[in-house]
Amino acid sequence: MSLVTYRDALNQALREEMRRDPGVFLMGEEVGVYQGAYKVSRGLLEEFGPMRVVDTPITELGFAGIGVGAAMAGLRPVVEFMTWNFALLAIDQIVNSAAKMLYMSGGQLPIPIVFRGPGGAALQLGAQHSQCFDSYFANIPGLKVVAPATPADAKGLLKSAIRDANPVVFIEGEMLYNTKGEVPEGEHVVPIGVADVKREGTDVTLVAHSKMVGLALKAAEELAKDGVSAEVVDPRTIRPLDVATIAASVRKTNRCVVVEEGWPVAGIGAQVVDDIQREAFDWLDAPVLRVTGADVPMPYNKHLEKLAKPDVPKIVAAVNRVLYRA
Amino acid sequence: MATKVVMEALSPTMEEGRLVAWRKKEGDAVSAGDTLAEVETDKAVMELVARSDGVLRKQMLPEGATVPVGALVGVIGAAAEDISALVGGPSGGADVAAPGVGAGRTARTAPGASPEDRSSAAPTPVPIGETTPASATGRVFASPLARRMAAERSLDLRALAGSGPGGRIVRRDVEAAGAQAVALGAEAPERLLAATPGAVRAVRPAEPPGAATAAGAPGAIRAGAWTASPAGAPVPGAAITTGARAPQPALPASAQLAPPGGYRDVPLTQIRKTIAKRLGQSLGPIPHFYLTSEIEMERAAEMREQLKAHGEAYAVSFNDIVVKAVALALRQHPAVNAAFLDDRIRYFGDIHVGVAVAVEDGLITPVIRTADRKGLAEIAAESKALAAKARARRLTPEEYTGSTFSVSNLGMYDIDEFTAVINPPEAAILAVGRVTEKPAVVDGAVVPRRMMRVTLSCDHRVVDGATGAKFLQTLKLMLENPLAMLL
Numbered sequence: 001m002s003l004v005t006y007r008d009a010l011n012q013a014l015r016e017e018m019r020r021d022p023g024v025f026l027m028g029e030e031v032g033v034y035q036g037a038y039k040v041s042r043g044l045l046e047e048f049g050p051m052r053v054v055d056t057p058i059t060e061l062g063f064a065g066i067g068v069g070a071a072m073a074g075l076r077p078v079v080e081f082m083t084w085n086f087a088l089l090a091i092d093q094i095v096n097s098a099a100k101m102l103y104m105s106g107g108q109l110p111i112p113i114v115f116r117g118p119g120g121a122a123l124q125l126g127a128q129h130s131q132c133f134d135s136y137f138a139n140i141p142g143l144k145v146v147a148p149a150t151p152a153d154a155k156g157l158l159k160s161a162i163r164d165a166n167p168v169v170f171i172e173g174e175m176l177y178n179t180k181g182e183v184p185e186g187e188h189v190v191p192i193g194v195a196d197v198k199r200e201g202t203d204v205t206l207v208a209h210s211k212m213v214g215l216a217l218k219a220a221e222e223l224a225k226d227g228v229s230a231e232v233v234d235p236r237t238i239r240p241l242d243v244a245t246i247a248a249s250v251r252k253t254n255r256c257v258v259v260e261e262g263w264p265v266a267g268i269g270a271q272v273v274d275d276i277q278r279e280a281f282d283w284l285d286a287p288v289l290r291v292t293g294a295d296v297p298m299p300y301n302k303h304l305e306k307l308a309k310p311d312v313p314k315i316v317a318a319v320n321r322v323l324y325r326a
Numbered sequence: 327m328a329t330k331v332v333m334e335a336l337s338p339t340m341e342e343g344r345l346v347a348w349r350k351k352e353g354d355a356v357s358a359g360d361t362l363a364e365v366e367t368d369k370a371v372m373e374l375v376a377r378s379d380g381v382l383r384k385q386m387l388p389e390g391a392t393v394p395v396g397a398l399v400g401v402i403g404a405a406a407e408d409i410s411a412l413v414g415g416p417s418g419g420a421d422v423a424a425p426g427v428g429a430g431r432t433a434r435t436a437p438g439a440s441p442e443d444r445s446s447a448a449p450t451p452v453p454i455g456e457t458t459p460a461s462a463t464g465r466v467f468a469s470p471l472a473r474r475m476a477a478e479r480s481l482d483l484r485a486l487a488g489s490g491p492g493g494r495i496v497r498r499d500v501e502a503a504g505a506q507a508v509a510l511g512a513e514a515p516e517r518l519l520a521a522t523p524g525a526v527r528a529v530r531p532a533e534p535p536g537a538a539t540a541a542g543a544p545g546a547i548r549a550g551a552w553t554a555s556p557a558g559a560p561v562p563g564a565a566i567t568t569g570a571r572a573p574q575p576a577l578p579a580s581a582q583l584a585p586p587g588g589y590r591d592v593p594l595t596q597i598r599k600t601i602a603k604r605l606g607q608s609l610g611p612i613p614h615f616y617l618t619s620e621i622e623m624e625r626a627a628e629m630r631e632q633l634k635a636h637g638e639a640y641a642v643s644f645n646d647i648v649v650k651a652v653a654l655a656l657r658q659h660p661a662v663n664a665a666f667l668d669d670r671i672r673y674f675g676d677i678h679v680g681v682a683v684a685v686e687d688g689l690i691t692p693v694i695r696t697a698d699r700k701g702l703a704e705i706a707a708e709s710k711a712l713a714a715k716a717r718a719r720r721l722t723p724e725e726y727t728g729s730t731f732s733v734s735n736l737g738m739y740d741i742d743e744f745t746a747v748i749n750p751p752e753a754a755i756l757a758v759g760r761v762t763e764k765p766a767v768v769d770g771a772v773v774p775r776r777m778m779r780v781t782l783s784c785d786h787r788v789v790d791g792a793t794g795a796k797f798l799q800t801l802k803l804m805l806e807n808p809l810a811m812l813l
Contacts, residue, residue: 254471254497285471285497286490324490324498 001184007177009151010040010116013158014078016187018048021076024162025052027063028080028117037082038118038177064090064115068097071113076162081117084171085129090115091136098167099142114161118174119147120211120261124305127297132262134210137169138239138271144192145238147171149213151181153236156190164192173211195242197249201231204319205249207272208259209235212310216259219315230319238268246272247279254285255322259310264292286322291315328403328412329378331386335395336365336372337723339600341484343367344392345374345399350382356402363399368600369690369726371719374399381405384413394484396465468495475500485603505610597688608747612666613786616745619798621805623761623776629808639703644761644778645681645735646706651804652733652756653677653697654811659797663730665751666787672751680729680749681709683716690716691749693729737761743779753788756801757781778805 004012018024025048030037032045032055045053056063060081067077081087087094094115101109121130138145144166148154154172161168198213199220208216213234220230233249235242250256256276258269269290276288294308320326333343344366350356361373362382376382384401387393401409466483468476472495476483479500486503488495594602626647633640656663656677664673677698680691692712694705715721731753734746737760746757759779766775780801784794804810 282470282474285469324496 001182003180004151004155004183005177006151006154006173006179006181007038007040009155009181009183010158010172011042011044012183013155013162014041014044015047017159017162018044018052021162023074024076024078025054025070026078026080027054027056027067029056029058029082031055031080036080038174040172040177041080060086060089061093064093065097067113067115068093068101068111071098071111071167072101072109076112076114078114078116078162081115083129083174084117084119084133085131087115087117087133094137094143094167094169095140099140102166103142110165111167112165113167114158114164114170115167116158116161116170117172118177119171120173120175121293121298121305121309122174124300124302125298126300130298130305132260132293134171134238134260134262135267135271137171138268139266142167143239144168145171146192146236147173147210147238148190148236149173149176149198149208149210149234151179152183152188153190153196153234155183156188157192157236159189160192163189168192171210175211179214190236193237193240193242195233195235195237195245197231197245198234199230199232201229201253203229203253203255204231204322205246205253205256206230206232206259206315206319207235207246207256207269208232209238209268210261212259212261215310215312215315219312219319222312222316223319228319228323235272241271241275243275243279247276250276250280250288251283254283255319256284256288257291257315257318257322258288259291259315261293261310264290264295267292286324289318289322291318328380328383328401328407328409330398330412331362331374331376331400331402333365333393333395333397333399334374336374337367337369338727339369339604340367340395340596342392342394342596344596345387345389346371347389348385349373350376352382352385354382356380356382366596366719368596369723370721372722376402378402383407383409386413466495467493469497472496472500479504485599595687597685597690601688604750605747608750612748612750614745614748614783615786615791615794616781616783617791617794617798618743618779618781619802621778621780621802622766623778623805626805626808627761627776642702642706643709644737645733645758646702646709647805647808648735648756648758648780649679649681649694649697649705649709649733650700650702651801651808651811652731653679653694653700654804655797655800656731657698658800659793661793662754662784662789662797664753664788665730666753666785667751671788674730677731678729680726680732680752681712682732682734682746683713685717685719690721690726691729691732692716692721692726695728731755733758737778743781745781746783748783748785753785754794754797755783757783 014024014026018026026041026044031041032050032053034055035042035045041053064079064087067079070077081090098111098113098115101111119134120132134145134147137143144161144164146157146161146168147170148157154176158170161170199217201220204223206216206220213232216230216232220232223230231249231253233246235246246256256273258272260267260269262268264270267290269292273288273290277284291310291314293310296308299305299308317326336343346364346366348363349361350363356362356376357379358376360376362376363374365372365374380402381404382400383403383405386398386400393399398412401412403409403412467488467490468483469490473483475481475497476486476495481500481503483495486495486499487493489499490496623644626644630642630644630647633642656679660673663677664671676696678693678695679697680693682689682691692715694700694708694712697705700708712721712725715725729749729752732746732749732755734755735758736744737758739760741759742762743759744757746755748755757780759781761776761778763774764777765772766777767773768775780798782794782798784791
């Protein structure tokens with residue numbers, strides 16, 4: 001084990017996979033000479049050269065399309081979006097080309113591509129640059145959606161995503177890049193579609209992914225002081241979702257709060273709640289509650305922005321409600 | 327407009343009622359206030375009255391049927407009015423348990439009718455928000471987990487109070503009920519079930535959970551009601567015998583309670599259920615301690631004989647004298663005339679003495695109000711009248727609630743002394759033994775004296791040892807010197 005930042009864990013994954021497979025290449029705005037807007041691709045141009053670390057113009061739809069074409073031709077492109085807010089321009093290539101090609105070609109054209117970049121809000125970037133699109137992409141059959149919370153999961157899941165035969169939407173956390181965590185030495189691969197229990201508990205299950213895992217763990221600490229034992233389940237992959245692990249946890253704790261950064265309507269939490277009510281109905285002692293981002297465009301004002309985001313007190317309050325303590 | 331007649335809560339603790347007899351027939355004209363039927367509550371037989379004018383169009387229950395509070399009992403409407411909408415409603419007789427079958431359970435006794443079947447077949451007629459109290463509709467709101475736990479423990483959800491929003495029964499309520507069953511000292515069903523969890527699960531897929539619930543009365547009560555039948559033959563009046571029981575999904579708990587020689591299960595009457603529940607709330611949670619004192623009753627007995635010589639109007643029982651003395655002693659010791667209320671102790675201003683009366687299948691404590699301000703004759707007359715009403719099951723709720731201290735006397739059964747279980751929320755109860763001649767030492771000589779032993783059960787959260795002892799001292803002084811009661 002060694003202590004590694006989230007960004008360096010992603011860098012390790014890219015480097016290892018590019019060394020392992022000459023078909024893997026990275027493409028995007030500022031990924032080469034500038035070494036990435038968030039320095040995820042540091043040193044890659046130097047090691048692999050401009051044929052495999054390609055700086056693109058500011059043309060998301062264009063380079064996403066080139067990526068899909070390259071995948072059709074048998075390469076394994078990794079397309080970096082500076083943030084997922086900009087990927088809205090490329091959504092036609094992601095949804096209509098990448099996600100559908102295998103199906104519409106009758107299985108002849110697999111698209112082994114990774115679209116990656118930071119999602120969600122950072123601090124005071126305004127309504128257009130502070131958005132969480134996890135549920136947009138999770139809605140699309142043909143895509144896999146991964147959103148790791150820790151450096152170890154980031155590394156292991158990016159390696160799996162690159163090796164996967166399907167298009168994978170890989171959503172990182174802008175506020176997570178600088179966080180540190182233990183990453184196993186050597187080959188470390190985390191399978192897609194497997195949740196991880198980040199903290200064991202007996203009284204309530206907190207389901208959270210990406211940046212929300214950290215909040216959920218802090219909330220669990222707070223609750224522990226109050227005698228409440230919270231279990232934190234990180235699905236890690238949004239599609240396919242590891243319903244079995246979530247349901248097993250809820251059967252144990254009988255109560256659940258789902259935390260997500262995105263908007264409430266048709267969000268990831270709505271899907272999780274649907275799965276729980278079917279898979280764990282007879283074990284529920286309270287309705288499942290959700291803590292989500294506020295149902296508004298993200299305010300620029302920093303006080304309002306804080307109010308619009310999930311935080312530890314909101315999670316604790318929801319837990320108290322499902323425990324009938326409120 | 328046609329209106330529903332529903333089972334009303336005719337006592338403060340009533341959860342279900344048995345329709346003893348109809349007093350109006352279908353087609354009879356009724357006005358608001360008329361008695362429609364007699365209903366046995368958990369305490370007494372009460373009258374169910376009409377709340378509107380019209381014709382009793384439909385009796386929804388046969389006599390003898392038991393239904394929860396809120397269930398549809400009948401329909402009052404105009405003579406020619408179409409009442410099919412009301413009659414076809416969800417409570418339209420579906421919730422009725424045939425008299426004598428099961429333990430007063432409801433629709434769940436219907437073979438094959440799982441709760442799921444019931445809910446799909448009978449949509450709730452009114453939208454029910456979270457804040458709708460369960461009693462208003464007769465429906466029980468419980469979390470899915472609480473329902474499953476209750477089914478596995480053979481607990482009747484209707485007997486539980488929900489602590490969740492809108493009275494929803496949640497896990498902690500079922501767990502608390504389980505703990506109470508253990509406190510009652512009976513075989514706790516969950517303990518027996520725990521021995522064979524696989525068996526419980528094995529029963530469930532084949533048999534709807536509702537049927538499993540029907541097989542067991544609330545655990546602790548069930549164990550208490552169990553008796554062995556002499557020869558294993560069907561007992562007249564008994565609901566179930568070993569053989570007849572076969573189609574029922576036997577719970578492991580009941581299997582373990584089925585020794586060779588058979589048995590008979592007697593369904594609990596309403597009063598028996600209430601006794602079991604109330605006493606479970608007492609000896610479990612209330613820390614009891616006991617103080618016993620022997621009292622010389624010579625002068626009290628002489629007083630009684632002298633009074634009786636003046637005729638029946640002057641006849642008083644030992645118990646009446648005890649009640650009077652207790653009331654006066656309480657006035658001197660208000661600390662004993664109290665109740666423990668979680669975050670405070672309530673000291674009552676008035677002294678209302680409950681007098682336990684044995685009735686056919688249980689006991690009930692009618693109340694002599696402001697007993698400290700009543701004369702002996704008045705206490706005697708009231709006590710006699712109340713006891714007669716109690717035995718006829720005709721006490722009204724006002725007559726058996728609101729006591730601040732209770733007296734239980736088993737002297738007439740030749741009991742020398744015993745301990746009584748506190749009647750919550752009271753802080754103490756006096757158990758009175760018989761008056762009997764015993765050798766006593768007076769001035770160095772052994773002489774016969776009429777003696778009586780009393781035992782005070784105290785709630786230690788309210789009454790300490792010395793407090794209770796001083797109260798008993800005062801009581802002893804008054805009973806040994808009845809003239810002191812004049813002071």
